[in-house]
Amino acid sequence: MKKIGVFGTGDVGRTIATKLVALGYEVKMGSRTATNEIALKWANENGGKASAGTFADAAAFGEIIFNCTKGEITLSVFELAGLKFFKGKIIADLSNPLDFSKGFPPTLTGQYINTTSLGEEIQKLLPDAYVVKTLNMVTCAVMVNLKLSPGDATMLICGNHAKAKQEVTEILHQFGWKDVLDLGEIVGARGMEMYLALWVRLFLATNNVNVTFRINR
Amino acid sequence: MKKIGVFGTGDVGRTIATKLVALGYEVKMGSRTATNEIALKWANENGGKASAGTFADAAAFGEIIFNCTKGEITLSVFELAGLKFFKGKIIADLSNPLDFSKGFPPTLTGQYINTTSLGEEIQKLLPDAYVVKTLNMVTCAVMVNLKLSPGDATMLICGNHAKAKQEVTEILHQFGWKDVLDLGEIVGARGMEMYLALWVRLFLATNNVNVTFRINR
Numbered sequence: 001m002k003k004i005g006v007f008g009t010g011d012v013g014r015t016i017a018t019k020l021v022a023l024g025y026e027v028k029m030g031s032r033t034a035t036n037e038i039a040l041k042w043a044n045e046n047g048g049k050a051s052a053g054t055f056a057d058a059a060a061f062g063e064i065i066f067n068c069t070k071g072e073i074t075l076s077v078f079e080l081a082g083l084k085f086f087k088g089k090i091i092a093d094l095s096n097p098l099d100f101s102k103g104f105p106p107t108l109t110g111q112y113i114n115t116t117s118l119g120e121e122i123q124k125l126l127p128d129a130y131v132v133k134t135l136n137m138v139t140c141a142v143m144v145n146l147k148l149s150p151g152d153a154t155m156l157i158c159g160n161h162a163k164a165k166q167e168v169t170e171i172l173h174q175f176g177w178k179d180v181l182d183l184g185e186i187v188g189a190r191g192m193e194m195y196l197a198l199w200v201r202l203f204l205a206t207n208n209v210n211v212t213f214r215i216n217r
Numbered sequence: 218m219k220k221i222g223v224f225g226t227g228d229v230g231r232t233i234a235t236k237l238v239a240l241g242y243e244v245k246m247g248s249r250t251a252t253n254e255i256a257l258k259w260a261n262e263n264g265g266k267a268s269a270g271t272f273a274d275a276a277a278f279g280e281i282i283f284n285c286t287k288g289e290i291t292l293s294v295f296e297l298a299g300l301k302f303f304k305g306k307i308i309a310d311l312s313n314p315l316d317f318s319k320g321f322p323p324t325l326t327g328q329y330i331n332t333t334s335l336g337e338e339i340q341k342l343l344p345d346a347y348v349v350k351t352l353n354m355v356t357c358a359v360m361v362n363l364k365l366s367p368g369d370a371t372m373l374i375c376g377n378h379a380k381a382k383q384e385v386t387e388i389l390h391q392f393g394w395k396d397v398l399d400l401g402e403i404v405g406a407r408g409m410e411m412y413l414a415l416w417v418r419l420f421l422a423t424n425n426v427n428v429t430f431r432i433n434r
Contacts (some may be wrong), residue, residue, distance in 0.1 A: 108333060108411075114330060149434075201401065212432075214433060
């Protein structure tokens with residue numbers, strides 16, 4: 001099984017990293033410092049296949065990197081890790097360009113929507129990496145436990161590299177997603193991220209943070 | 218049954234107007250001139266309950282107005298019709314702020330997304346009207362014939378006035394939509410319109426213009 005780096009120690013990062021370890025993957029959680037208490041606690045609680053380090057450590061370790069950082073810092077995190085680490089690696093990008101500066105619900109960050117997206121900007125920053133956008137469209141608990149949401153759900157995926165999408169799709173299947181729809185190249189990240197403007201309203205209207213969608217086609 | 222004005226003579230306007238006449242409504246199709254050939258042809262073909270006129274004629278006639286104009290002209294059409302006509306009227310807004318200036322797929326019109334929407338801008342322009350956003354999220358044939366899309370589909374609706382939403386929801390039921398989800402106030406139009414950035418990718422990826430979604434909640 002491939003080694004996996006997880007960027008981010010928040011709810012998304014811990015949820016993804018914990019599930020990956022449970023599936024048998026070796027996982028290194030990356031953060032700004034090697035002594036991040038949340039990351040070290042997570043590693044201690046998750047056994048011998050779980051470890052923690054800097055973003056650079058996690059980038060060097062992982063053959064696949066799950067980007068679970070907040071959209072506002074995502075690009076700087078890749079620069080902080082060191083761009084040299086990402087050549088030929090798969091980056092599963094779960095980030096969203098959310099702007100909470102005026103509270104909840106957030107708007108989107110204007111510079112990363114409509115004519116571009118965070119997924120595309122990561123791919124531009126790391127032209128030798130294989131960026132795959134996925135999972136950003138549901139709350140983190142649902143990402144790895146689809147039973148929390150009623151009904152059959154679809155997960156979308158996009159990226160420029162077929163093999164990278166195939167590898168990430170296999171992990172999505174392991175997470176429980178049966179219906180994975182390939183939107184094509186990374187430009188599809190625009191729609192996947194702008195969906196968040198709808199997601200916040202679906203969440204508020206249904207009072208169900210586990211809301212998902214099924215694409216009928 | 219309430220009288221209905223339909224703004225727009227394009228595919229969306231003709232599809233909606235034809236279905237409304239078939240359901241028994243009296244419908245006046247509005248366009249820039251009273252001699253618009255497409256509108257007159259439509260009226261001739263659809264019997265005694267169908268008529269055509271200017272935007273002002275349709276606005277004066279209708280107790281409910283279906284806005285089926287292109288997003289780029291929507292606001293100017295309401296101004297052209299005459300703002301005085303809309304007091305106390307229900308406006309079902311089907312428009313999308315699409316920018317085709319660089320071809321297909323379109324992007325969205327930056328000035329009408331994220332921190333506002335066409336639905337909200339219409340409501341601001343017509344503070345005495347009851348704007349209800351709906352149906353903009355599917356192709357026009359599916360709006361009135363849900364059998365074209367496989368699976369159970371959800372239609373979203375939003376607006377500031379509960380009774381207006383209820384009346385439009387009744388028409389949605391008559392169109393065949395069983396699952397209508399109320400997103401709340403007109404601010405929900407942001408997400409409903411920004412969904413178009415996803416819709417174009419779903420259409421391209423599935424090669425199915427009749428793509429719909431089900432919201433699992």
